[in-house]
Amino acid sequence: MEIRINGVGAMGHGEARCFEFPRNGRTAQGFLIRYHDGYHAYLNQCQHWPVPLDLGDGDFFYDKADRIVCKTHGAAYKADTGECDSGPCVRASLDKYPVARHEDHVLVTVPD
Secondary structure (H helix, E strand, O other), rough: EEEEOHHHHHOOOOOOOOOOOOOEEEEEEEEEEEEEOOOEEEEOOOOOOOOOOOOOOOOEEOOOEOOOOOOOOOOOOOOOOOEEOOOOOOOOEEOEEEEEEEOOOOEEEEOO
């Protein structure tokens, strides 16, 4: 399944946009983050404990650490790979989804 996210050209470094999709019979939330000139999409779920990384506020990126940070546990993930390199789930990785850029929108491919 592809999720279209419009207006990505206006996103700044570290800015994220949330999206929803069906997963295992439920509604899951993912997020698209702009990191430098690239776009990366992940499931909004910490690898340490299954809670949303952002606690529902849509803010994922901690600029001073240059990382996506879980607001519950402090786990820090590399924005371009999703790999945790600090905190309670070191070496685990966020569920990452492929992103294809098309002019001013992206298509995020999530599992059916």
